[in-house]
Amino acid sequence: MNTRNILHLDLDTFFVSVERLRNNALNNKPIIIGGTSDRGVVSACSYETRPFGVYSGMPMKMARRLCPEALQIRGDMDQYSKYSHVVTDIIAEEAPLYEKMSIDEHYLDLTGMDRFFGTLKWSRELRQRIIKESGLPISFGLSTNKSVAKIATGEAKPNGELQIAEQQVLPFLSPLSIRKIPGVGHKAFQTLRTMGVDTIETLRMVPPEMVTRVLGKNGKGVWKKANGIDPTPVKPYRERKSIGTERTFSEDRTDTARLEEIIAAMTEKLAFELRQKQKVTACVTVKIRYANFDTHTKQQRIPYTGLDHQLIKVARELFRKVYDRRMRVRLVGVKFSHLVHGAHQLNLFEDTSEMVKLYQALDSLRNRYGSHIVHKALAMKRFQI
Structure with missing residues (x-):
């Protein structure tokens, strides 16, 4: 059986990047996007705001207090949707099988297209085409399954690329925080931390039955992801769905x-x-x-x-x-x-x-x-x- 080759593409700080594309005076400046009233909520924020503790979903009033020099922009979903469709159209032209996971995130199944190095070369060419034609920064992770590919994308950001071959999966995952595992939210993270589980390597050493007992029905899946196992298929995306x-x-x-x-x-x-x-x-x-x-x-x-x-x-x-x-x-x-x-x-x-x-x-x-x-x-x- 051939090793799966799964590519995860994620547009970097997508809303912020679109705003900067439309107005380059915003480059390298702290930006908060969302409702502009005190009762509004942060929808997106630039990397420059994150050292101040700003994050998506935070009340706008709090974000302004943490980072008073940040520029506030009311989001424009018309523009964000337009650029999302531009990127999806490029992927649809090139990819044999792709799944649009969100407005700024895609999975591609490249299994059988070529040898692993050839698949990496193809992925790089696709990324460069997206950057050239959309003007937006985008990162990718390429590996044996969805979870590892997504984690690799996170490590490649901003505007980077990372290949994790089959034999590299466990060494790559081991030192990373359990928070990096897709599906581990704040509550699960805190629960595992109280058990002394900080890294993915430590989580691998915990019996799967105990993880399931602590995290519930999702525990077994989290444990498998910590072991580099994720059989979830890339589901074909159809606009008519x-x-x-x-x-x-x-x-x-x-x-x-x-x-x-x-x-x-x-x-x-x-x-x-x-x-x-x-x-x-x-x-x-x-x-x-x-x-x-x-x-x-x-x-x-x-x-x-x-x-x-x-x-x-x-x-x-x-x-x-x-x-x-x-x-x-x-x-x-x-x-x-x-x-x-x-x-x-x-x-x-x-x-x-x-x-x-x-x-x-x-x-x-x-x-x-x-x-x-x-x-x-x-x-x-x-x-x-």
């Missing part, structure tokens, strides 16, 4: 207000499903089927998001564009496509920390009591239909 829902009425309808409420309720439900899968969407489609069975759709590319209030606004606007008020409606539908995994920080440029907490609270209620338990007021009338 989507989620959607439709509703066929028992009686054809012409009530515009009610139809909009139904569209809003469907969109809200899909957005919750999207967040449950930790994904964001870059395209919304609204579908209408009339009484004579004619079917019409309207879609719109949007900046990546997973938030109800943004998606509902787009869906309602699309409905108004596609709906012919002179005809009765038999069916309506909503679909989200161009899905990728995405952090909530993608949506924080205008949202306050209170809004973030509100979404978390609403989703917690839905998880506990069912997705039907709470809805926005504009969708409530759907229960009377």
